Every structure is written in C-alpha cells, then in structure tokens.
Amino acid sequence: MQLRASIQVFLLSYYGISAHARIDERNFSPAQIIERDVVIIGGGASGTYAAVRLREDLNTSIVVIEPKNRLGGHVDTYKVPETNTTLEYGVQSYMQYGPSVGFFERFGVQLGSFSTRQLKVINVDVETGKALNYTAPSAVATFDALKKWQQFVEKYNDLVEPGYWNFPEPGQIPQEFLLPFADFVKQNGIEAAVPRIAVISGVGVGSLSNIPTMHVVQAFGAPVTKAAVEAGFVQPLVSNSLLYQRAYNLLKDDVFLSSTIRETERGSSGIRLVIQSSTKEVETLIKAKQVLWTPFPSQDNLRAFDQDTTERQVFESWEPSWSYVGVAKIPCIPENSSITYLPQDVVPSNHIAIRDYPYSLSLGTTGPSGQDLFRVMLSANFSMTYAEAKAKVHASVQKLISAGTLNHTGPCKVDIKALSSHNGVSWPQEVEILESGFVQKLFSLQGRRHTWWTGRSWCGEYSSNVWTFTDTVLERLVRSLV
Ligand SMILES: Cc1cc2nc3c(=O)[nH]c(=O)nc-3n(C[C@H](O)[C@H](O)[C@H](O)COP(=O)(O)OP(=O)(O)OC[C@H]3O[C@@H](n4cnc5c(N)ncnc54)[C@H](O)[C@@H]3O)c2cc1C
Known part of the structure; x- marks a missing residue:
C-alpha cells in the first residue's frame, strides 16, 4: 500500500503536479490514456491549421479536442435541399495573405474571386421598420476614404501583425490608437470608409464613436483593408467547408469531435486533461508536454482549464458579444434585396452613427432564385439566447409589414432554416486598460504553464x-519541446 502511494507521488511529481492532484490516473485503463507532444483545444481555423502544421510539417504528435461534430469553427455551410447549391452563412471569403492560399492548395481546394450578389439595399429604422432616408457614401468616396485608412494601418502594421509581440510599452502607444474612433474619423476625413469597415468586420455594435481607434485597427487592419481596396478577397469554388472536411480526413485519428474538457491540470512539467466525448461511454485522459488553446478565452x-490568478486577471475583464448568423426563408421580402436595420441617427448621412444601437441586423437574399432565402446577420451588445435571436428575426420582419415598408399584407411566414451562434469575448475597451500594459500582460502568458494561445x-x-x-506561436512552441 505504502509502495503504491510512493509510486503515485513519484508519477505526479514527474508530471509536475502536486500530490493533491485532482486527476487520479488509476481511474483510467491504459486504453483510456493518450500521450502526445501537444494537445490542441478547439478545431476551428487556428486549431485545424496548427494540427496540420505540427503533425505534418513539424514532426510533433498532436491531439485535437473539439466540441462540435466537425472541424471549421465559424465556417457554416447550408445545403439547399433538392438542389446542388450550398450557401455560406458564416465565414464568407479569405484574404490572400500569409499562408492562406498555400493552405487551400495543400488540400486541393480551388479558389476563385469572391463575388457578392448585387442587391437592392433597403435601409429601415431599426425601431419602427419604416424606410429610412439614409444616403450611404458613393463607391468613389468609400474607396478614397479606405485608401486613407490603409495608409494609417500600414504605417503601424508591424505593431499588430502578425500578433502583438512587438506592441509598444505603455506611454509609447501611438496616440491615434487611443483616440475615440469618432475623433479619429473626423480628424482624418474618413467618414465614407465607416460603413464598409463596420459591415465587413462587424466591429462596434452599440457605438463605434467611443471605442479606441486601436479596436478598429484590430478588427480592420492592413491585410483586410488591402483586400477591400483591391477587391482581393477569394473563396473556395465548391464550399468553405471542403477545406475542413479534407483536413479532418487527414487528421481524424488524432481528432476528438463532440468532446469537451472535464478537468485540466497544468503542472510544472506537463499537462493532464480529462475529456468526455459524446460518442464514448468513458472519459479519456490526455497527457501532453504542451497545450495550445484556440477558442475565445471567456x-x-x-x-x-485550471485558470490561475495571473490568467484570470488578464481574461476576466474581456467584453462579451452575441452574434448569430443563419439562413431564413422569408417569402414577403422581395428577392434580390437586402434589408439593413439602422438607427435613426444615421439620417441623412451620419455614417459614424451606423452602429449606435444595441443590436444590428441585416437580411440579404442568398439565392438560388425562387427560394426566398436570406442570410441573417444579427449581433448584439447584450445577452441573447437562440430563442431570443429567432424571436428578434421574426419580430423584425413583422415590423416591416406593420410599417408598410413591404408590399405585403398579413403575417409573413418566416422559416429559419439554420442559425448558429458566434458569441465571443473581445479585449476590454477602456483606454486606461490599454495604457496599463494590457497587451504585454496578455502576451506574457505565451508559453507560461506549458500553455500557448492562438486564435482570433x-x-x-x-x-x-x-x-x-x-505560425509565430508554433515556432516558439516547437522550440519549447526540445
Ligand atoms: C459570422 C462570422 C463571419 C466571419 N466571416 C469571416 C470571413 O468571411 N473571412 C474570414 O477570414 N474570417 C471571418 N470571420 C472571422 C473568424 O473568426 C475567423 O475566420 C476564424 O474562424 C477564427 O479562427 P479561430 O480558430 O480563432 O476561431 P474558431 O474558428 O471559432 O475556432 C474555435 C474552435 O474552438 C471550439 N471551442 C469553443 N469553445 C471550446 C471549448 N471550451 N473547448 C474546446 N473547444 C472549444 C469551437 O467550437 C471552434 O471550433 C467570421 C467570423 C464570424 C463570427
């Protein structure tokens, strides 16, 4: 008995875990224990990419833990029944930046230029559903303003891309980063760029005016601005999901889908993590040298995940946001139109006010023609459940009818075909937090407790x-394995 206890203490201390460790390895049969160099949490864009790079290129054994029953994270593809058509209602397109084109090529996924349908835009008052007399900036004005924004973000690109490894210490942050965005926009005469920035990035729901310009740089930096200015976005010819289906076929022996973390111990010399898969009756114990965390750190x-005080101090002040995207059949809205719900303050052309409302909603025709299908995009700065998101879409369509904006009488039968949640958290928005060394504190977590962090x-x-x-994280992570 005494011998068994000392063996246990030896094994625990080998893994750098105190004798009071909660995870008891004796509860797992050998078949339930997996050992790898790296355990990757999350199989979205960054987790899938990291898994392929580590296992295939960097001679590192991995295992991926993903709660959904597929890889791909924010990619959402809807197959229109009885047609050969698929609709992308999550991620739409990609920039030709960094390793992205090569990553698609690696899996034989062909890319083409990203094209959007030309839709008739109908701006309506978010409160009443009545048509709103808002004049959006012309294409030329938008382009000119985006060019000015591009000069600004390119000037500071090295501070933020790729990642914030070189971000200036407090006191040396560029003053423009700390300006409320409305002031920056006014000083630089870039009002006409605001709608495009807001629509592509979704930044600033609730108010764009007061957030520090730094947050807009984060959401709409140099690479995406270049793609917007040069119309350089690309998309897979078949579907966005194809990349992830092929990556899964390659990696599947090392991927746990439909699996969640039950318990984690990050000790001084390794990681132990218990996971539960919906397809297995028993839990699995994963032992790894390092862990790569990819989901948003809410x-x-x-x-x-065995968060400690230092991590909690960095993460607990992040701002939550709620976002749903989906596909809905809405027979009462004319096809080839896009309904955008806007706050009244945008009238007649106050572009900076475009997000001055606690939620934003748009409904745009997706095709194929005759199907009455619309892509739903709903984001809010307050908590919203699936049921509430659905109710908001239904009520918003009925508002259009009550306000006489649509040529339709009686209730409209809205049928939500698909809806997925993309809730998340983002950096705290107060300037004081940025000026107190937030970015340095965040990046000092890299490699600490055998833990590496990536993702949006x-x-x-x-x-x-x-x-x-x-790639910049993997470089460091692999060095730490030696
Ligand atoms: C609606 C929408 C549209 C977008 N459109 C585009 C676009 O057109 N082009 C573009 O380039 N980018 C787009 N983006 C940005 C998108 O965030 C990135 O492209 C990319 O998905 C970010 O990758 P990631 O790995 O950080 O996160 P994700 O891809 O979200 O991956 C995180 C993964 O972690 C999993 N996970 C969550 N919680 C846990 C947990 N507790 N334990 C384990 N796993 C967990 C999730 O299921 C998910 O699979 C869009 C984002 C949204 C929300």
Whole structure:
C-alpha cells in the first residue's frame, strides 16, 4: 500500500503536479490514456491549421479536442435541399495573405474571386421598420476614404501583425490608437470608409464613436483593408467547408469531435486533461508536454482549464458579444434585396452613427432564385439566447409589414432554416486598460504553464491573420519541446 502511494507521488511529481492532484490516473485503463507532444483545444481555423502544421510539417504528435461534430469553427455551410447549391452563412471569403492560399492548395481546394450578389439595399429604422432616408457614401468616396485608412494601418502594421509581440510599452502607444474612433474619423476625413469597415468586420455594435481607434485597427487592419481596396478577397469554388472536411480526413485519428474538457491540470512539467466525448461511454485522459488553446478565452470556456490568478486577471475583464448568423426563408421580402436595420441617427448621412444601437441586423437574399432565402446577420451588445435571436428575426420582419415598408399584407411566414451562434469575448475597451500594459500582460502568458494561445483573440480576426499568427506561436512552441 505504502509502495503504491510512493509510486503515485513519484508519477505526479514527474508530471509536475502536486500530490493533491485532482486527476487520479488509476481511474483510467491504459486504453483510456493518450500521450502526445501537444494537445490542441478547439478545431476551428487556428486549431485545424496548427494540427496540420505540427503533425505534418513539424514532426510533433498532436491531439485535437473539439466540441462540435466537425472541424471549421465559424465556417457554416447550408445545403439547399433538392438542389446542388450550398450557401455560406458564416465565414464568407479569405484574404490572400500569409499562408492562406498555400493552405487551400495543400488540400486541393480551388479558389476563385469572391463575388457578392448585387442587391437592392433597403435601409429601415431599426425601431419602427419604416424606410429610412439614409444616403450611404458613393463607391468613389468609400474607396478614397479606405485608401486613407490603409495608409494609417500600414504605417503601424508591424505593431499588430502578425500578433502583438512587438506592441509598444505603455506611454509609447501611438496616440491615434487611443483616440475615440469618432475623433479619429473626423480628424482624418474618413467618414465614407465607416460603413464598409463596420459591415465587413462587424466591429462596434452599440457605438463605434467611443471605442479606441486601436479596436478598429484590430478588427480592420492592413491585410483586410488591402483586400477591400483591391477587391482581393477569394473563396473556395465548391464550399468553405471542403477545406475542413479534407483536413479532418487527414487528421481524424488524432481528432476528438463532440468532446469537451472535464478537468485540466497544468503542472510544472506537463499537462493532464480529462475529456468526455459524446460518442464514448468513458472519459479519456490526455497527457501532453504542451497545450495550445484556440477558442475565445471567456470565463465559461476556461472553467475546466485550471485558470490561475495571473490568467484570470488578464481574461476576466474581456467584453462579451452575441452574434448569430443563419439562413431564413422569408417569402414577403422581395428577392434580390437586402434589408439593413439602422438607427435613426444615421439620417441623412451620419455614417459614424451606423452602429449606435444595441443590436444590428441585416437580411440579404442568398439565392438560388425562387427560394426566398436570406442570410441573417444579427449581433448584439447584450445577452441573447437562440430563442431570443429567432424571436428578434421574426419580430423584425413583422415590423416591416406593420410599417408598410413591404408590399405585403398579413403575417409573413418566416422559416429559419439554420442559425448558429458566434458569441465571443473581445479585449476590454477602456483606454486606461490599454495604457496599463494590457497587451504585454496578455502576451506574457505565451508559453507560461506549458500553455500557448492562438486564435482570433490574439491577432487580426480573419482566418488568414489567424493562420499567419499561429505560425509565430508554433515556432516558439516547437522550440519549447526540445
Ligand atoms: C459570422 C462570422 C463571419 C466571419 N466571416 C469571416 C470571413 O468571411 N473571412 C474570414 O477570414 N474570417 C471571418 N470571420 C472571422 C473568424 O473568426 C475567423 O475566420 C476564424 O474562424 C477564427 O479562427 P479561430 O480558430 O480563432 O476561431 P474558431 O474558428 O471559432 O475556432 C474555435 C474552435 O474552438 C471550439 N471551442 C469553443 N469553445 C471550446 C471549448 N471550451 N473547448 C474546446 N473547444 C472549444 C469551437 O467550437 C471552434 O471550433 C467570421 C467570423 C464570424 C463570427
């Protein structure tokens, strides 16, 4: 008995875990224990990319833990029944930046230029549903203003891309980054760029005016601005999901889908993590040298991840946001139109006010013609459940009818075909927090407790930024394995 106890203490201390460790390895049969160099949490854009790079190129064994029943994260593809058509209602397109084109080529996924349908835009008052007399900036004005924004973001690109490894210490942050965005826009005469920035990035729901310009740089930095100015976005010819289906076929022996973390111990010399898969009756114990965390670091997500005080101090002040995208059949809205719900303050052309409302909603025709299908995009700065999101879409369509905006009488039968949640958290928005060394504190977590961090919370938020940044993390992670 005494011998068994000392063996246990030896094994625990080998893994750098105190004798009071919660995870008892004796509860797992050998078949339930997996050992790898790296355990990757999350199989979205960054987790899938990291898994392929580590296992295939960097001679590192991995295992991926993903709660959904597929890889791909924010990619959402809807197959229109009885047609050969698929609709992308999550991620739409990609920038030709960093390793992105090569990553698609690696899986034989052909890319073409990203094209959007030409839709008749109908701006309506978000409160009443009545048509709103808002004049959006012309294409020329938008382009000129975006060019000015491009000069600004390119000037400071090295501070933020790829990732914030070189971000200036407090006191040396460029003053423009700390300006409220409305002041920056006015000083630089870039009002006409605001709608495009807001629509592509979704930044600033609730108010764009007061957030520090730095947050808009984060959401709409140099690579995405270049793609917008040069119309350089690309998309897979078949579907956005194809990349992830092929990556899964390659990686599947090392991927746990439909699996969640139950418990984690990050000790001084390794990681032990218990996971539960919906397809297995028993739990699995994963032992790894390092862990790569990729989901957004909300307190909810980190609950089973053995967060310590230093990490909690960095993550607990992040701002939550709620976002739903989907596909709905809406027979009462004319096809080939796009309904955008806007606050009254935008009238007649006050572009900076475009997000001055606690939620934003748009409904745009997706095709194929005759199907009455619309892409739903709903974001809010207050908590919203699936049921509430659905109710908001239904009520917003009925508002159009009550206001006489649509040529339709009686209720409209809205049928939501698909809806997925993209809730998340983002950096705290107060200037004082940025000036107190927030970015340095965040990046000092890299490699600490055998833990590495990637994903959209750490760099520009688009897949291409995330992949470019992930390479900078993997470089360091692999060095730490030696
Ligand atoms: C609606 C929408 C549209 C977008 N459109 C584009 C676009 O057109 N082009 C573009 O480049 N970018 C787009 N983006 C940005 C998108 O965030 C990035 O492209 C990319 O998905 C970010 O990759 P990621 O790995 O950080 O996050 P994700 O791809 O979200 O991956 C995170 C993964 O972690 C999993 N996960 C969550 N919680 C846990 C947990 N507790 N434990 C384990 N796993 C967990 C999730 O299921 C997910 O699979 C869009 C984002 C949204 C929300």
